[in-house]
Amino acid sequence: MFFTLVCVTGLWANNVRFAVDGPRQVIQGQQFQLEYTLYNASGKDLKLPEFKGCKVLYQGTSSGTSVSVVNGKVDRQTTETHVITLRAEKEGSYTFAPATISADGRTLSTNTWKLTVLPPDKASASSGRSGGQSSDNTTLFARLILSKSRIYEQEAVLATIKLYTQASGVQAENYSFPSFEGFVVQDIDLPQNTSFSLENYNGVNYKVAVLKQCLLFPQRTGKITITPGKFDFQVETYQLVNGPFGPMRVPQGVSRSVSTNTTSVEVMPLPSGKPASFMGGVGDFSLSSSISSTHVKANEAITLKLTIKGSGNLKYLKNPELQLPNDFDTYDPKVDVNVKASAGGVSGTRTVEYTTIPRFAGTFKIPAVEFSYFDIKSKSYKTLRTEAYEITVDKGAPGSGGKTVTNFSNKEDLKLLNQDIHYIKLDKMNLVQTPTLYIDNWVYWLWYIVPALAFIVFVIINRKQAKANANVALMKNRKANKVASKRLKVAGKYLKNHDREHFYDEVLKAVWGYLSDKLGLPNSELTKDNVAAELEKYGASAELIAEFNDILGRCEFAQYAPSQTDEAMDELYTQTVEAIGKMENTVKK
Numbered sequence: 001m002f003f004t005l006v007c008v009t010g011l012w013a014n015n016v017r018f019a020v021d022g023p024r025q026v027i028q029g030q031q032f033q034l035e036y037t038l039y040n041a042s043g044k045d046l047k048l049p050e051f052k053g054c055k056v057l058y059q060g061t062s063s064g065t066s067v068s069v070v071n072g073k074v075d076r077q078t079t080e081t082h083v084i085t086l087r088a089e090k091e092g093s094y095t096f097a098p099a100t101i102s103a104d105g106r107t108l109s110t111n112t113w114k115l116t117v118l119p120p121d122k123a124s125a126s127s128g129r130s131g132g133q134s135s136d137n138t139t140l141f142a143r144l145i146l147s148k149s150r151i152y153e154q155e156a157v158l159a160t161i162k163l164y165t166q167a168s169g170v171q172a173e174n175y176s177f178p179s180f181e182g183f184v185v186q187d188i189d190l191p192q193n194t195s196f197s198l199e200n201y202n203g204v205n206y207k208v209a210v211l212k213q214c215l216l217f218p219q220r221t222g223k224i225t226i227t228p229g230k231f232d233f234q235v236e237t238y239q240l241v242n243g244p245f246g247p248m249r250v251p252q253g254v255s256r257s258v259s260t261n262t263t264s265v266e267v268m269p270l271p272s273g274k275p276a277s278f279m280g281g282v283g284d285f286s287l288s289s290s291i292s293s294t295h296v297k298a299n300e301a302i303t304l305k306l307t308i309k310g311s312g313n314l315k316y317l318k319n320p321e322l323q324l325p326n327d328f329d330t331y332d333p334k335v336d337v338n339v340k341a342s343a344g345g346v347s348g349t350r351t352v353e354y355t356t357i358p359r360f361a362g363t364f365k366i367p368a369v370e371f372s373y374f375d376i377k378s379k380s381y382k383t384l385r386t387e388a389y390e391i392t393v394d395k396g397a398p399g400s401g402g403k404t405v406t407n408f409s410n411k412e413d414l415k416l417l418n419q420d421i422h423y424i425k426l427d428k429m430n431l432v433q434t435p436t437l438y439i440d441n442w443v444y445w446l447w448y449i450v451p452a453l454a455f456i457v458f459v460i461i462n463r464k465q466a467k468a469n470a471n472v473a474l475m476k477n478r479k480a481n482k483v484a485s486k487r488l489k490v491a492g493k494y495l496k497n498h499d500r501e502h503f504y505d506e507v508l509k510a511v512w513g514y515l516s517d518k519l520g521l522p523n524s525e526l527t528k529d530n531v532a533a534e535l536e537k538y539g540a541s542a543e544l545i546a547e548f549n550d551i552l553g554r555c556e557f558a559q560y561a562p563s564q565t566d567e568a569m570d571e572l573y574t575q576t577v578e579a580i581g582k583m584e585n586t587v588k589k
Contacts, residue, residue: 169236281373283312289386480517
């Protein structure tokens, strides 16, 4: 019993804390309260900060106890709340220092508190009122706000859609966000429950809610216009009716539709003089590297890791080029992107792991890796370099292919790569004479002619294949349909599972990837305008070009319209397959 009481007391002591709560925005002349609450202790020597811009009207103290039982566990909590009633006297932004109190043998303090005092409404100020809004005012409008109106290509711009209202209650019914055509969109997570704050706009105070916030990465230069989004709401208002005791107000809902403003962004091309190691990065980055080992045996794998850290378009970079010795087998790198989007931009890390296997013993050098990016702050290109690595490769185990010549006097011990060369036996051998063939028989000559012709055909085909393999663009062109078919199979699985988000994302990747491989366009130049121009050069009809544009537009629109039906997904899937089939049947000019 005593031990249990000590444990409970200890746990209770660990939950002792001191916190402050209250509004973040108030209107000049308005009264409001800040609550400084001490939990699970009794306090003394309370010291409050100076409330700049405000006047203290009243200070009071209250206490309470709450007990809850969850799954047999009793949770008891006491509160001691010091309520400070203030009046906002002067417009501006203020930061109140922490308050302190002595409790449980120590001094506790709250966090700082930031408060914004807004000016009163111009109309209400002229009529002598305090700036509060009538509860039956149904004013409602939406704004699209961009952090910048002039940016560089691939530079992030923050887009915020805000709802402004003076109504007492607003409920969303239907919405259609702007399509943001010409941008790659990175959404910023917002709280599930939308809350309102106060904001003074054009001399009037409104309740404001953020409907959407995202980062836009422009994919082409020039002027890009963002079309409006449309939103439907139910706005709460009141109607005066005659009641048994006189006129009374009855709440009622009014349907209202609002649209965001049309706005434009001027996208500037990146300056000339791009370094050879420029990988499309725009922002502020750092580069580091590490290697699993610099001393290995032949045929043992080495992992070289590059880490790009910072803020910018990390998700859309090209991987830095790694120059490895010719005798090293190299595999496709493994890429891991871990980023977080916020109002300040996209920040995080991009990790690229290269796996390579040395086949011969010796000493080799992996040169430094260079990575260049465009720095927004200095408006110039910057180049980062990793350290160079010297790799020592020892001979491998017998039969590994990496064993080197160590004893020239004993040729029987000599082994070469893959055991594809066998050495002359020096011992005595028994020779047996074979029978003489009859050379006048035509079957005899066929044994020579057929292999010779087959060898000639093999050489011709092999040379053509080697030439085709050396042409990377040609190989991508030939394999474009195969790669797109694999992605569409994955999209078909998402379609069966009714996974709309992943379905549209996979279809969009399939179409962009197909057009990139088929037309030989790098990812940095993949825009609808460029694709349309290249399709026309390739020989595609105007109807097929319009069909590809329609598919891309529907996929991008679906990211902001979650109400897409299964029928629309089926139709899009069929349309995509048919469009790629038509493109495969198009003869290049």
